Amino acid sequence: DLTVVEDLTTFGSEDSLWLKMRREARWDSIKEPALASYLYSTILSHRTLERALAFHLGNKLSSSTLLSTQLFSLLNDTFMEDADIRRAIRDDIEAVKERDPACVSYTHCLLNFKGFLSCQAHRVAHRLWNQGRHSLALAIQSRVSEVFQVDIHPAARIGSGVLFDHATGVVVGETAVIGNNVSILHHVTLGGTGAVGGDRHPKIGDGVLIGAGATILGNITIGAGAKIGAGSIVLIDVPPHTTAVGNPARLIGGKQKPTKLK
């Protein structure tokens, strides 16, 4: 395994984001000796960002019957095999750092943001699902729902540069699609409208912002750059660059009248 890692020159010593994160962790462990051994085991002892993430997630998702060592291998191997996931991990970290004013460092995001951790676990579950490994993918979904309170069906498709802020209570259904650079607050549901199968969940365009507690139901489209107000119940398509608010949601702003809503 070490040989493989050495060959992947985008990792380890060549990875500027990972070098930044290691610098942050070293600085934090000097400033806060109470965290030094925690930071060593979660960040500083790992050659790559992927390995650190696999270790941290494996620990968090493990249980008395699902071993952390087994989860670590599964997560790390998946990261090693899939360049798209590796890119998405980095895009997501940058998105959190850029868009969440409460995020103080890259390490802070990696260690502490359950939305970020849930999303990366989903990326692994999604790959397993597409390989036909449904029972393992569903086991990961279930642990993420218990541990981070983020319930994303492994078949759901999620772009990169996605921010799940706070994340508690997020539910994303089986046929939902989330574009790139989307921001989703806590308690958001992308759900269905009844107990029928088939394509039944929302499609979220690039750059959409969905406020806390918004519930978007059915196979509808939220256009690129749209904004969904906190607590809205959305049952209709929302055109691009338009704002929807209320219960039930109505459209209030187009491209020319942007509105705030987080």
Next chain:
Amino acid sequence: DLTVVEDLTTFGSEDSLWLKMRREARWDSIKEPALASYLYSTILSHRTLERALAFHLGNKLSSSTLLSTQLFSLLNDTFMEDADIRRAIRDDIEAVKERDPACVSYTHCLLNFKGFLSCQAHRVAHRLWNQGRHSLALAIQSRVSEVFQVDIHPAARIGSGVLFDHATGVVVGETAVIGNNVSILHHVTLGGTGAVGGDRHPKIGDGVLIGAGATILGNITIGAGAKIGAGSIVLIDVPPHTTAVGNPARLIGGKQKPTKLK
């Protein structure tokens, strides 16, 4: 104990649902060797569905100060003593399998659905509560709220064939009553209207469907077959087979005009 189990002929080798679940688990452990030891310890090593459920729940609800072995015995003994709970467990599994299109197998429900697991833990807590064992019942409620984010007061009465879908954030108050064949989505509250004691929580009729994030408050009645829209705030009685939506909720459809809402 083994003798007791042998005597109960509805269990073990005579139990067709349990035989189906064991077949599913065997098939999954062949298809996914990474889960084989997990499936053996949670399903295949147990003679009965009740024993498997007690083992799985006991592990999940245990902590450094509440031992899994002690919880296992308490859960398993309660299941052995109460035929109504045993029937309700089976009705609930069938309800999840039938009404949730994302549920792929009975084993999937048993192992992964925190709404199902929370409901069965509640059934045990409710029996303890009725026996006057309040402190133990409240300790179980508390662990279920921490581990599965489902907060059901042990005094609440819940029928059988109940589906708690996704389940994160569900809150059910002390004097609430939930009928048979009810479906409840995540973030649903059956709460009170103030800090007064007494009978203060909703009564939910048979076959009711409550959408995600609906909040139903006070000692009101939701009639059989009614539907409560996602995100609704319900403060008034809802007649049978009627739909209520909005904040505050208004009645929109009777028996003749069914509406979708999950």
Next chain:
Amino acid sequence: DLTVVEDLTTFGSEDSLWLKMRREARWDSIKEPALASYLYSTILSHRTLERALAFHLGNKLSSSTLLSTQLFSLLNDTFMEDADIRRAIRDDIEAVKERDPACVSYTHCLLNFKGFLSCQAHRVAHRLWNQGRHSLALAIQSRVSEVFQVDIHPAARIGSGVLFDHATGVVVGETAVIGNNVSILHHVTLGGTGAVGGDRHPKIGDGVLIGAGATILGNITIGAGAKIGAGSIVLIDVPPHTTAVGNPARLIGGKQKPTKLK
């Protein structure tokens, strides 16, 4: 350390609340032998309320990489050093016991109420934050969000006598301020209105009651004694002793027409 404890005469044998709690725990362990060793390790083996709370919280917030012994010392030391936190812990326990009809005893609150436990963990994180120990404060925030689903930024200021009822899904932003004797139900958000920094979160006056699922956004003021209805989306100032309900919230009752809303 023992010497320090002996010197603080408000603790241990002189502390009437703690004596009451120990009596409750002894009584419960006689009535429910299944909980005797749990009650001994969490309550009866500790000289002070603070030590018991530090032990219980340390266990709950610990992980494979954050040791319970380390958390215990950090929590207990902070309680010993800060008389305001010690007073607030007691005010909060009294508030839960007085205002929540489902709370049967002080011990019940200490052991089982994740809102109470989250609030005390926050008090420690807030002190660390003010001492410039940001990474440790953020690690505690993160564990509380995972374990109790209560996400309070360590910089947020919270008064005493505060009740977080049920607590699942509560989110409190960095610049939020919560007064004394406030009651906050589950799924409540005190959030921002966009990705800008600075003073951007609500200020909640003394004695305010915020119903389940209410979302209060922006640097607005909720006046003393105001009531916010369940599921309300509040984007405007609410005067003292006034009730706000709806999405978006409108003001409906002043001092003379109190309304119920939990």
